[in-house]
Amino acid sequence: MTIPISPVPGEPRRQPQQAAQSAQPAQPAQPQAQSLYDMIGEDTFRKIVHEFYLRVPNDPVLGPMYPADDLDGAEDRLRWFLVQYWGGPQTFNEQRGHPRLRMRHVHFAVTPEAREHWLTIMADALGTVGDTELPGPAREAVWDHMVRVADMLINRP
Numbered sequence: 001m002t003i004p005i006s007p008v009p010g011e012p013r014r015q016p017q018q019a020a021q022s023a024q025p026a027q028p029a030q031p032q033a034q035s036l037y038d039m040i041g042e043d044t045f046r047k048i049v050h051e052f053y054l055r056v057p058n059d060p061v062l063g064p065m066y067p068a069d070d071l072d073g074a075e076d077r078l079r080w081f082l083v084q085y086w087g088g089p090q091t092f093n094e095q096r097g098h099p100r101l102r103m104r105h106v107h108f109a110v111t112p113e114a115r116e117h118w119l120t121i122m123a124d125a126l127g128t129v130g131d132t133e134l135p136g137p138a139r140e141a142v143w144d145h146m147v148r149v150a151d152m153l154i155n156r157p
């Protein structure tokens with residue numbers, strides 16, 4: 001199985017207009033690379049995010065930050081975002097508009113401590129998913145992305 005380095009594999013290379021009009025036989029289409037979403041599937045993202053949100057209310061730093069009366073909605077939003085980022089349906093954009101995650105987090109105190117808590121419970125959530133559902137390279141790619149985003153979201157000392 002080939003894991004793409006980028007979340008959404010590039011469009012298959014188009015033939016230049018000239019080549020398409022020439023007498024040469026058309027080249028067979030290159031098979032489109034699978035996205036990571038195609039490989040691991042919606043249910044794996046559903047499980048990871050669900051396990052994450054099961055842990056949020058009990059976390060002393062994160063619990064008070066998240067909307068207690070809308071955790072199901074929050075769960076949907078994070079799942080839509082991850083699914084979209086990794087090449088699945090564009091539901092996040094349809095429901096919420098452009099992600100603009102830094103802007104969406106300015107009202108929350110994303111301190112280095114909060115980042116640590118977020119990544120710790122996410123690591124626990126990822127730990128509940130087996131290697132068959134989330135093979136090593138996909139696990140690393142998903143985790144690396146989360147760490148990068150968490151680092152980028154820190155907005156308070």
Ligand code: HEM
Pocket residue numbers: 062065066067070073074075077078081096101104105108109110111114115116118119145146147149150151153154
């Ligand atoms: C670094 C620590 C982080 C903290 C403290 C934090 C905190 C929060 C809070 C309190 C919310 C509001 C919940 C809601 O109503 O949707 C939220 C939303 C969200 N967070 Fe984070 N977050 C963190 C990291 C991340 C990371 C790493 C990602 C992505 C990989 C992420 C993606 C999102 C998304 C997509 C939403 C929903 C935005 C929306 O649609 O309004 N967050 N976050």
